[in-house]
Amino acid sequence: MALDDIxxxxxxxxxKSPRNxxxxxxxxxxxxxxxxxxxxxxxxxxxxDDGTIREVTFQGAGCSISQSxxxxxxxxxxxxxxxxxxGMAAEFRGMMAGDVEPTEEHFGDLVALKGVVKYPxxxxxxxxxxxxxxxxxxxxxxxxxxAAH
Amino acid sequence: xxxxxxEAPVLDVGRVRADFPILSRRVNGKPLVYLxxxxxxxxxxxxxxTVRDFYERHNANAHRGIHTLGEEATELFEGARATxxxxxxxxxxxxxxxxRGTTESINMVSLGWGRKFxxxxxxxxxxxxxxxxxxxxxxxxxxxxxxxxxxxxxxxDGTLDLSALDTVLSDRTKVFAMSGMSNALGTITPLxxxxxxxxxxxxxxxxxxxQLAPHHAIDVVALDAxxxxxxxxxMLGPTSSGGLYGKPELLDAMDPVFGGGEMISEVFHDRATxxxxxxxxxxxxxxxxxQVGLGAAVEYLGSLGMDAIRAHxxxxxxxxxxxxxxxxxxxxxxxxxxxxxxxxxxxxxxxHPHDLAQILNEEGVAIRAGHHCAQLVMRRFGTAATSRASxxxxxxxxxxxxxxxxxxxxxDIFA
Numbered sequence: 001m002a003l004d005d006i007x008x009x010x011x012x013x014x015x016k017s018p019r020n021x022x023x024x025x026x027x028x029x030x031x032x033x034x035x036x037x038x039x040x041x042x043x044x045x046x047x048x049d050d051g052t053i054r055e056v057t058f059q060g061a062g063c064s065i066s067q068s069x070x071x072x073x074x075x076x077x078x079x080x081x082x083x084x085x086x087g088m089a090a091e092f093r094g095m096m097a098g099d100v101e102p103t104e105e106h107f108g109d110l111v112a113l114k115g116v117v118k119y120p121x122x123x124x125x126x127x128x129x130x131x132x133x134x135x136x137x138x139x140x141x142x143x144x145x146x147a148a149h
Numbered sequence: 150x151x152x153x154x155x156e157a158p159v160l161d162v163g164r165v166r167a168d169f170p171i172l173s174r175r176v177n178g179k180p181l182v183y184l185x186x187x188x189x190x191x192x193x194x195x196x197x198x199t200v201r202d203f204y205e206r207h208n209a210n211a212h213r214g215i216h217t218l219g220e221e222a223t224e225l226f227e228g229a230r231a232t233x234x235x236x237x238x239x240x241x242x243x244x245x246x247x248x249r250g251t252t253e254s255i256n257m258v259s260l261g262w263g264r265k266f267x268x269x270x271x272x273x274x275x276x277x278x279x280x281x282x283x284x285x286x287x288x289x290x291x292x293x294x295x296x297x298x299x300x301x302x303x304x305x306d307g308t309l310d311l312s313a314l315d316t317v318l319s320d321r322t323k324v325f326a327m328s329g330m331s332n333a334l335g336t337i338t339p340l341x342x343x344x345x346x347x348x349x350x351x352x353x354x355x356x357x358x359x360q361l362a363p364h365h366a367i368d369v370v371a372l373d374a375x376x377x378x379x380x381x382x383x384m385l386g387p388t389s390s391g392g393l394y395g396k397p398e399l400l401d402a403m404d405p406v407f408g409g410g411e412m413i414s415e416v417f418h419d420r421a422t423x424x425x426x427x428x429x430x431x432x433x434x435x436x437x438x439x440q441v442g443l444g445a446a447v448e449y450l451g452s453l454g455m456d457a458i459r460a461h462x463x464x465x466x467x468x469x470x471x472x473x474x475x476x477x478x479x480x481x482x483x484x485x486x487x488x489x490x491x492x493x494x495x496x497x498x499x500x501h502p503h504d505l506a507q508i509l510n511e512e513g514v515a516i517r518a519g520h521h522c523a524q525l526v527m528r529r530f531g532t533a534a535t536s537r538a539s540x541x542x543x544x545x546x547x548x549x550x551x552x553x554x555x556x557x558x559x560x561d562i563f564a
Contacts, residue, residue, distance in 0.1 A: 002177070002511060003507070003508060003511050003562065006507070007504075007508075007562050012562070012563065016499075016563075034533075037519060038502070038503055038518065038519045038520065038533070038534050039519065039520040039524065039527065039533030039534050040503075040533060040534075041533065061533060062501065062503075062533070063501035063502070063503035063504050064501060064503075064504050064563075065503070065504075119507065122503070122507065125503065
């Protein structure tokens with residue numbers, strides 16, 4: 001069944017048991033965005049030290065694709081230099097555009113989201129968390145902290 | 150001797166379905182079960198043929214050409230206006246302005262009437278049930294004029310809190326804009342009562358009939374509505390058809406929002422004089438073929454009978470409420486079918502609406518998932534989105550069964 005391509009076990013697992021779904025305390029940068037199509041909302045928190053993402057978490061509500069993507073993302077970028085994380089965001093977008101063929105060793109669980117490419121309207125769901133991460137990292141920590149509240 | 154019955158005429162749904170070519174389509178190998186008519190309705194053959202016939206035989210600009218086609222196009226266009234005016238109970242075709250639909254109509258009132266007559270200190274009353282198209286234009290006009298927005302709150306059952314009317318309505322209220330039927334919850338509002346309340350304080354009553362007009366008989370004169378906006382594409386007509394009913398003195402008093410060809414009487418270097426209503430509100434080339442198609446749609450609705458349509462939808466909504474609830478779904482909005490239409494919003498177990506819509510689509514079932522352009526309603530019920538099945542003349546209880554069976558597939562995936 002075609003639905004197997006999108007509702008893979010690993011996606012459903014991240015949806016039902018999201019990783020790193022909590023707020024980060026003082027000193028963390030954060031950013032919130034929603035998908036105007038459906039109202040899904042994601043806030044990403046990150047603590048960045050010396051150009052490296054020490055910790056990254058998220059909060060939010062939405063469909064299995066948006067929430068599992070956020071959960072997988074927090075696992076994928078934690079401990080990475082900011083530049084690497086931004087590079088990964090670009091690659092993830094490339095995967096969603098069908099331009100980048102992802103490998104499991106590089107993308108980890110995120111490879112499972114490849115099937116979303118066949119459902120153009122859901123691509124926005126998958127990319128939402130990455131948009132938020134990118135904006136949080138790009139923005140000045142203090143400014144984006146204020147914007148989230 | 151025959152006994153006289155006073156029962157509502159019954160809709161022959163099998164015959165109706167045969168009039169809609171798209172219903173024979175298959176989606177993902179399954180027969181299409183179209184449960185998204187609140188977003189847009191499907192079109193019967195007679196509407197498709199009317200539009201096609203217009204382009205094949207009569208196409209010309211209306212009100213312009215002094216040639217046979219121009220005359221025919223004008224006659225068909227104005228004929229559609231007369232048919233639609235009759236359908237709404239308007240006293241004259243001239244009380245109906247053609248627009249692209251409800252959004253354009255409400256913006257027209259908000260800009261042409263609101264910006265001209267509203268002042269700082271005035272109040273615009275809306276309800277929390279409203280679609281964004283009956284909120285945002287008023288927010289823009291409030292910002293431009295200094296008027297203030299107020300809202301009739303919603304009760305937990307998805308009906309309006311009428312006990313709050315005395316608080317939110319006052320002699321400062323100059324406009325009361327209200328939905329006749331909620332697209333998000335299905336709630337049918339007590340229009341006569343709301344319009345009377347508006348008039349009691351001297352406010353004009355603006356009715357968003359985007360959802361009401363396709364499903365329920367309307368008599369603008371009996372309602373005493375000042376303005377009433379409707380969308381053709383939700384009532385079996387083409388996209389970009391629809392209009393604005395207005396009392397003639399109000400249509401006359403309000404400013405045209407668009408200036409241009411055909412709306413003028415005379416143009417000078419520094420000014421222009423306008424045509425009488427409705428034409429002063431119809432600048433540029435109109436949606437001639439679409440409005441002619443809407444005329445055919447309205448005739449088709451009339452042939453089915455609006456009371457029969459209402460009875461059919463009430464029955465199917467009641468059946469859907471029962472089946473969905475039994476299946477474990479949480480249904481939003483009124484549970485009493487006599488005060489609700491055929492738009493049924495629900496949340497099914499732990500399945501997000503987006504996921505549900507995707508899974509149902511595999512079964513050929515088309516529903517809407519999202520906030521339905523009614524974020525105030527969503528917020529009121531503490532959710533960002535719902536799943537919505539909406540029914541119309543061509544839907545059957547068997548299709549409700551298909552929907553409910555498909556829910557089990559979603560439950561399996563997310564178990």
